[in-house]
Amino acid sequence: MKYIDEYRDAKKAGQLVSLINKEATLPVYKIMEVCGTHTAAIRRFGIKSMLSDRIELISGPGCPVCVTSDGYLKNALSLASRKDIIITTYPDMLRVPAGGKSLETARSAGSDVRGVNSALDALDIARRLTKKEVVFLAVGFETTAPGTAIALETAKKEKLKNFSVYSAHKTIPEALIALGKDKELALNGFLLPGHVSAIIGVSGYAQVFKKLAKLALPSVITGFESSDILLAIYSIVKAVNSGRHILENEYTRIVQEKGNTRAKALLKKVFAQKDSVWRGLGVIKNSGLFVRAGYSEFDAQKRYSLKNEVKDTHASQGCLCADVLKGKIAPTQCPFFGKACTPQAPSGPCMVSREGTCRSYYEYNG
Secondary structure (H helix, E strand, O other), X not given: OOOOHHHOOHHHHHHHHHHHHHHOOOXXXXXXXXXXXXXXXHHHHOHHHHOOOOEEEEEOXXXXXXXXXXXXXXXXXHHHXXXXXXXXXXXXXXXXXXXXXXXXXXXXXXXXXXXOXXXXXXXXXXXXXXXXEEEEEEEEOOOOHHHHHHHHHHHHHHOOOOXXXXXXXXXXXXXHHHHHOOOOOOOOEEEEOHHHHHHHOHHHHHHHHHHHHOOOOOEEEOOOOHHHHHHHHHHHHHHHHHOOOOEEEOOOOOOOOOOOHHHHXXXXXXXXXXEEEEOOOEEEEEEEEEEOHHHHHHEHHHHOOOOOOOOOOOOOOOOOHHHHHXXXXXXXXXXXXXXXXXXXXXXXXXXXXXXXXXXXXXXXXX
């Protein structure tokens, strides 16, 4: 299959592995992938096992469901308890625990909670059930945010009175700055996410690139096949060896310099960037997408006077998901992993979503 088979060629992958291992002459190369799909691909293809022990691949906060704060989830559960409200959101969100509860347990107790594939699906429910308030819990990075923006635009155009959005959308570039400055992590480079980059383009990292230049953190946008990932690692290793700070686009078959300009314009029109709370990382400046005043009648936070999230209030109770999201530990270092915490009975969000690091480790021989 074009654009897949040629990037999964075992011979090419083997050649790249040899090149990487030959170039890896320093004691350690700490490279973080900030995309949950990359984490899953690295595990699925067995990339870690092929590379030199000098190459340390670290999973970052690339799972939007995982980084959504407890404060947001508790507000969502409060809304779900109301008989006049239908809660709609992506299926992964239903099982994320907060304070011993989840939207799934709320549904079992009688709340009207529905899994949907998009914000437009939630909009359809609002059109059909006009006597109910329909709230869409909007989570995700720049990849899913345009779909939410389209739903808000449509709701405004149609003058829907019973639809609103509770936004937890977050932006990746700002998180990179926080991670790059973390002296405990001491990263050497980033594998940048292909999906997000398809929206924001190479230019979307321009400001981050300038700020990370002082830290000499080479970064490469890459796809999700084995050769994509290996080629990006090779570029980073070479850049680290030579002390070069690079921003490269290896995923040129999908990602353009300016990205999706229509999607970016819509995001700017509908959302305002403000400080946002990330599980494990705390408050990151200007990393959240919040509904603009021009769409305030569809902003669930204002409509229902929901409390602002001011800090990461997650109480671990033994679950170390927050540390996994920071890249401080591997999932296997959590005492709950594979025991008290499994995909069937998750203790924390990192085991819920298929983009979650713990889930990837569990499914691919953690």
